[in-house]
Amino acid sequence: MFALFSFVTGKTLCGRLLPQYLLPACNGEITTMSFLQDVVDILLQYVVRSFDRSTKVIDFHYPNELLQEYNWELADQPQTLEEILLNCRTTLKYAIKTGHPRYFNQLSTGLDMVGLAADWLTSAANTNMFTYEIAPVFVLLEYVTLRKMREMVGWPGGCGDGIFSPGGAISNMYAMLIARFKMFPEVKEKGMAAIPRLVAFTSEHSHFSVKKGAAALGIGTDSVILIRCDERGKMIPSDLERRILEAKQKGFVPFLVSATAGTTVYGAFDPLIAIADICKKYKIWMHVDGAWGGGLLMSRKHKWKLNGVERANSVTWNPHKMMGVPLQCSALLVREEGLMQSCNQMHASYLFQQDKHYDLSYDTGDKALQCGRHVDVFKLWLMWRAKGTTGFEAQIDKCLELAEYLYNKIKNRDGYEMVFDGKPQHTNVCFWYIPPSLRSMEDNEERMSRLMKVAPVIKARMMEYGTTMVSYQPLGDKVNFFRMVISNPAATHQDIDFLIDEIERLGQDL
């Protein structure tokens, strides 16, 4: 006990205390509480620092440097609790502060305090979503939350089905899987050999997971037909109809259209009503990949951009993107109830016993592709309780307002060219920064090849200084441009100003 107390007060005497003194060890309560409290103190410091603009977003090290900075290897012998705490501090030292107000690198940014608390509770509860028996509250909360999300999609009474899956790519794969099963249920037993050649349609700006899913499901990437987009990145419905007819003429069976609500790069919303009309006409499953744009359903001001989503057969919506829920939290919503169950169930009798003493409709695990499934719902549910729908709305409206602020600030500014014209529909603002040396150049190949290198160099410098992070990429015939996205509730107008200043500071000599 003496050793113990000195550990609590941080004296060195107990630096050698081993993890085996923690619970479930006999009398391990105090050591455990002290250790976990020490970890929490480290985390609280990190969390508070994450929001401090005077700290770096990233303390960047190249992979080989980072491997040498610390001994990360796994050994036969245990470490002391003091060493474990040092491991935690070191890990956080090199981590990206994804909650930092100037972190704009991905669609998922920000760190929500209630979400974090909920994730901590989820870890302490450490259970699995397959049966009500072992996750009673979480199974009910999944039911309540998915129903609410379906209501917001516009399905009467929130009817339908759904699941929280490990990310948008898997949610989209579920949609493809279920669409195929709906049309040809025999595929489950007989495989693709027994059914006609299927084709799916999605826009050329859609997320790569549609192709990835087609490859995995044995459909093949060649059977994903990419529909042309307009200059804003929206699918052109007439091209969709043309390609459907073309496929049918070749004897292929169109089974899925995956429309996108909020494309990854442009933030474009496909015209869902026109697409729904076409899907109806040709009896094709309509999926809406709203992984990024689904959050706008929370906003009375912006939800019109998803008009027509209520006609979809399935919808992907990732609260871990625009709604700022900690990773991972992705929902797949399905209009027809029971289809997921028929498609995926295997009746494992060791898990889904039919003679249990409670209502078996709450044992939802057999409709999943996974067996064990992490509890992803609680953080969304608790955040929703904390903010209310109106709180999410305010948060999302603010991010969109910031994107408009950025757009207005740079659209006519010297040294900027917009990748597409007009106000952004989502928070994606795509632009080239043109360094002074390129501004008076003719628009020829040399300029292109120099411009191509600008964004990568600025980005590399940003990371080395650690001041901010924003993404870039080429797209089609367009060379590397910045894609700014704002999903971080911590960001303000001043952070947008800072980003512009920083791009100019780091790029003026290029």
Added chain:
Amino acid sequence: MFALFSFVTGKTLCGRLLPQYLLPACNGEITTMSFLQDVVDILLQYVVRSFDRSTKVIDFHYPNELLQEYNWELADQPQTLEEILLNCRTTLKYAIKTGHPRYFNQLSTGLDMVGLAADWLTSAANTNMFTYEIAPVFVLLEYVTLRKMREMVGWPGGCGDGIFSPGGAISNMYAMLIARFKMFPEVKEKGMAAIPRLVAFTSEHSHFSVKKGAAALGIGTDSVILIRCDERGKMIPSDLERRILEAKQKGFVPFLVSATAGTTVYGAFDPLIAIADICKKYKIWMHVDGAWGGGLLMSRKHKWKLNGVERANSVTWNPHKMMGVPLQCSALLVREEGLMQSCNQMHASYLFQQDKHYDLSYDTGDKALQCGRHVDVFKLWLMWRAKGTTGFEAQIDKCLELAEYLYNKIKNRDGYEMVFDGKPQHTNVCFWYIPPSLRSMEDNEERMSRLMKVAPVIKARMMEYGTTMVSYQPLGDKVNFFRMVISNPAATHQDIDFLIDEIERLGQDL
């Protein structure tokens, strides 16, 4: 500030403090730290209580009761921080204490304190595994940890490939996907239509995810051929060879054998060396589903049960099962490097830019089926540092010793029948409890139909009393029996004794 301090000290004055005062709100530091500390206090209490044998494992309520006990609905308006704390307390009140020393219900039990701390850190870091850019430390730790796991599988120098996936079912699906791609790489673009009819082989005792994967990948469940097992649940190699020849005669192409190291119900280990010989002879991908049994590789005493695993092409190994890592933590290990990448990559240029300033081999996201991917490695890595390999070994050896203790205790005890003879190979102990009223009955249909109902009733009573939880199921022509599994490091001989007493107490009148 006045309101704030009273919130900290729990006075009612601040019960109305709203979540919007938390960070990133201006001057939100103190409110945030107080709130998170309050949550942590609730969690620490829960954690300590979890290990207290005088508390219930479960406070069971039927679904309709639980829906009525509390208002779980989502609303437009925000709740106060005090209400958020109440939500947390209520959720935990009805949660299953999966760390409780008498919780034996699933293959994943126990609550590791270092694992919990690591999961809390993972939540605070809130990032995504797709690129080094945004998860530098975690990407390196995945590299270090997977290499170490491959070493333990027995691949020279730990060479090969792998990924942490969202659970064993997905890991097994990956194996099937990669095996198919290895044999017919054109399937990625052309789909199953372009390749011959494939068949996979697995034992009749294998996990249902093999069939689930085949259904999803467009192979079809009919193409999964179930190989007969001996009375201990091990695949019979001669039957495997017979069925392979049979399939080839029909013109099908055998592409995968999924052997099981630790079956779900019996805990059986398939004879991997004999299976490896057959796979080699017929040039078939050998997968070992060691989701449950893989942990035994940590034990010098027990790892012989997986002899031959080093000859596999791929291995599933779930540290969240036998090693007690918090959910989810499942690894898929692949012997051939680069195959996962070729199989799954889609070259999304917005994520995997080729002109970054660091070594791109650390951008591992394109080999995954997922796009975003949760950080599952850190908890395993930190636990490994804390325990050392020897610590995991001791923990696993102890669980196996407890299973043997249970087996020895009941094998000749009045009122028990073992489902299969002989010492358990894993921690699965399968048995019937025969209530006194059935003990002198002839072994006829009436006895069977009464025995079938015994385990479900005892289990229902266990849950209602909340004293312990253990699983049961039928299997083939065997009516409901108990499947005891021990992966919980908190369990002791006394807890095994308690379980037996409890079964007898709850079942004696049946």
